[in-house]
Structure formats: structure tokens, C-alpha cells
Amino acid sequence: MGELLKVDQLQIKFRSEQGETVSVEDVSFTIRHGETMAIVGESGCGKSVTSLAIMGLLGAGGTIAKGSVRFQDTNLASLPERQLRKLKGSQMSMIFQEPMTSLNPVMTIGRQIEEAVRLHLKSPRKTARRLAIDMLRKVGIPRPESIAKAYPHVLSGGMRQRVMIAIALICQPKLLIADEPTTALDVTIQAQIIELMKSLQEETGTAILLVTHDLGVVAAMADQVAVMYAGQIVEAADVYTLFRSPRHPYTQGLLNSIPRLDGGKGQRAPAIPGQVPSLREMPAGCRFHPRCPYAKDRCRERQPRLSFAGEEHQVRCWLAESEELESASASDDQRRKSVAL
Numbered sequence: 001m002g003e004l005l006k007v008d009q010l011q012i013k014f015r016s017e018q019g020e021t022v023s024v025e026d027v028s029f030t031i032r033h034g035e036t037m038a039i040v041g042e043s044g045c046g047k048s049v050t051s052l053a054i055m056g057l058l059g060a061g062g063t064i065a066k067g068s069v070r071f072q073d074t075n076l077a078s079l080p081e082r083q084l085r086k087l088k089g090s091q092m093s094m095i096f097q098e099p100m101t102s103l104n105p106v107m108t109i110g111r112q113i114e115e116a117v118r119l120h121l122k123s124p125r126k127t128a129r130r131l132a133i134d135m136l137r138k139v140g141i142p143r144p145e146s147i148a149k150a151y152p153h154v155l156s157g158g159m160r161q162r163v164m165i166a167i168a169l170i171c172q173p174k175l176l177i178a179d180e181p182t183t184a185l186d187v188t189i190q191a192q193i194i195e196l197m198k199s200l201q202e203e204t205g206t207a208i209l210l211v212t213h214d215l216g217v218v219a220a221m222a223d224q225v226a227v228m229y230a231g232q233i234v235e236a237a238d239v240y241t242l243f244r245s246p247r248h249p250y251t252q253g254l255l256n257s258i259p260r261l262d263g264g265k266g267q268r269a270p271a272i273p274g275q276v277p278s279l280r281e282m283p284a285g286c287r288f289h290p291r292c293p294y295a296k297d298r299c300r301e302r303q304p305r306l307s308f309a310g311e312e313h314q315v316r317c318w319l320a321e322s323e324e325l326e327s328a329s330a331s332d333d334q335r336r337k338s339v340a341l
């Protein structure tokens with residue numbers, strides 16, 4: 001599979017009255033055609049900002065201060081605004097956690113899908129209408145002809161997310177960025193939306209960049225995973241390696257806090273103690289060290305680099321190769337194997 005998106009040493013800054021903050025630093029990853037890559041981490045780790053930067057949606061005050069985003073060998077930063085807008089929507093599209101904020105409340109659902117088709121595929125209205133109805137059917141909307149005439153507020157959250165997926169995929173983009181696509185939905189609907197995205201991906205070959213804090217969603221969908229902490233990638237690997245042999249104590253903590261399927265009493269490990277540091281009070285050394293049970297002097301003093309722990313497995317941790325971390329994580333291993341994936 002060839003490379004579709006290459007993010008290289010991305011640094012994102014925000015400017016405000018209080019000064020400048022760096023919210024994402026040294027983030028690099030590649031997504032190949034048709035692949036699903038998940039960015040996972042707690043709230044405030046920089047997942048959304050990274051995906052917004054790729055779409056050129058950082059907003060006022062936000063800039064890519066260093067690094068590059070290349071889409072099929074085109075540096076997105078070098079594209080004039082008009083060409084970037086053309087690329088977005090036709091080759092890259094995005095869905096968010098709360099579809100109601102992206103849908104236009106005063107335009108019928110059918111019209112909103114038709115607009116996407118007409119804008120990017122330049123199809124005549126009649127063709128656009130037919131494509132919109134077909135797409136609504138494809139995303140599992142019952143009675144698509146009558147729903148096309150309805151306004152978004154009459155739909156449930158799950159149905160609205162299906163409509164957003166229809167809008168995002170109607171132009172057959174090569175990349176879909178899905179930012180917490182199932183977080184606002186209840187569990188059974190979450191599973192349906194995941195299944196829908198997977199089956200549409202199989203049919204169209206669209207690559208997906210999935211932003212989530214939910215490791216269950218990662219296990220269900222992702223091929224590759226990047227774990228972010230305090231604006232940096234701390235571990236990256238294929239999904240099997242990451243779940244079987246996590247090397248970073250933060251990844252291990254995230255995995256240990258997944259609830260067990262058998263609900264064993266007292267078996268559920270607590271969430272990782274402490275909080276993600278604020279951008280203005282980033283600790284020296286490893287950013288995770290104040291929460292890390294294995295932290296040593298070196299961790300408090302010097303920042304580790306992302307380095308290889310296996311062929312395609314990268315970890316940002318001074319202790320990742322030490323025996324101490326190995327043996328500590330081995331005792332967690334058994335527990336993790338019984339976790340619902």
C-alpha cells in the first residue's frame with residue numbers, strides 16, 4: 001500500500017492574549033491508502049488539534065509552526081486557499097463527535113448531501129438528488145426518500161451521524177478524518193456506526209484517521225495506532241503489537257484502565273492517577289514522569305526521543321528497554337489478555 005498522508009515533525013502553536021503555547025510537538029506519522037490509523041490519548045493530549053491542522057482548520061491564532069503535512073506528495077501548506085478547499089471535501093473529509101454542530105439545521109438532509117455532490121463533483125441537480133438518496137440508503141437510513149425531505153432535528157444522534165458519514169463519503173474521499181465519531185452515542189449505536197464505517201471502508205478503500213480516547217473503538221477499527229500524551233506521540237505501533245506488548249507506561253496505564261468483560265470484583269485497575277499537564281506548565285524531562293510509577297532521575301531531567309522498540313514499533317521512554325519495565329508490565333499482561341477487545 002502506498003503512502004497517502006505523511007505528517008512530518010509537526011509543531012502546532014496557538015497565540016492568545018496570554019502569549020504563545022505549543023500544543024503539539026514533533027508529531028510524525030504516515031497513513032497508507034485504505035488503512036485506518038487511530039490517534040488515542042486522554043483529553044487535552046493534542047489529538048483533535050493534530051487532525052484539525054491536517055484539514056487546515058486550526059482557526060484564528062493556530063498555526064503549523066514547524067513540520068509538514070503531505071497528502072499524496074502535495075505539501076498542504078504550500079497549496080493556495082482555493083486549491084486546498086477543492087481538495088478538502090473531494091479527497092479529504094471529516095466527521096465530528098456532534099453531528100448537529102456540522103449539519104445545517106435549516107436545510108433538509110437531502111439538500112445538504114446534494115450540495116456536497118454539486119460542489120465537488122459538479123453533478124447536475126437531478127443526478128445529485130439520486131446520488132444523495134442512494135447514499136442515505138447505503139448508510140442505513142430507513143425510508144431515504146422521505147428522510148431526505150426532513151430537517152436534521154427530527155433524527156436521533158445515531159441517524160444524524162449516519163447522515164454526516166453520507167456527506168463525508170459521497171465524493172469518495174481518499175481520507176476520512178473521524179474525530180470521536182461515536183463518543184456522543186450510546187453503546188449499541190456506537191457498534192452500529194463502527195460496523196458501518198468498516199463496511200463502507202471495505203467498499204470504497206477510504207483511509208481513516210480516527211481520533212478517539214476509547215481503546216475499544218481502536219481495537220475494533222484500527223490497523224495502526226499512535227498514542228499521544230501532552231502534545232507528543234509517546235508510542236506508535238500496529239494495533240496487535242500495541243495491545244499485546246505496550247512499552248510505554250502511559251499506554252500500559254490506558255490499557256489497564258479498560259473495564260474487564262467478566263466484571264471481576266476489584267480487578268479493574270484505576271485510571272492513571274494525576275492529570276495531563278497544562279501547556280503552560282509542561283514538566284521538564286519526560287512529560288509523563290510526574291504520573292509514571294517507574295520514573296527515575298533521568299526521566300525527570302531529560303526528554304526522551306521517540307525511538308524504535310521493534311521494526312515498526314516506536315516508544316518515547318527512557319525505561320522502555322530496561323528490565324524493570326519489562327517485568328512490571330509482564331504482571332499486567334495476564335489481566336490485559338482478558339480485556340474485551
Ligand SMILES: Nc1ncnc2c1ncn2[C@@H]1O[C@H](COP(=O)(O)OP(=O)(O)OP(=O)(O)O)[C@@H](O)[C@H]1O
Nearest residue numbers: 014023041042043044045046047048049050062279
Ligand atoms: N483554539 C485553541 N487555542 C488555544 N489552545 C488550544 C486551542 N485548541 C486546543 N488548544 C489546546 O491544545 C491542547 C490539545 O487540545 P486537543 O483538543 O487537541 O486535545 P484532545 O486530545 O483532542 O482532547 P479532547 O479529546 O478533549 O478534544 C489542549 O491543551 C488545548 O487546550
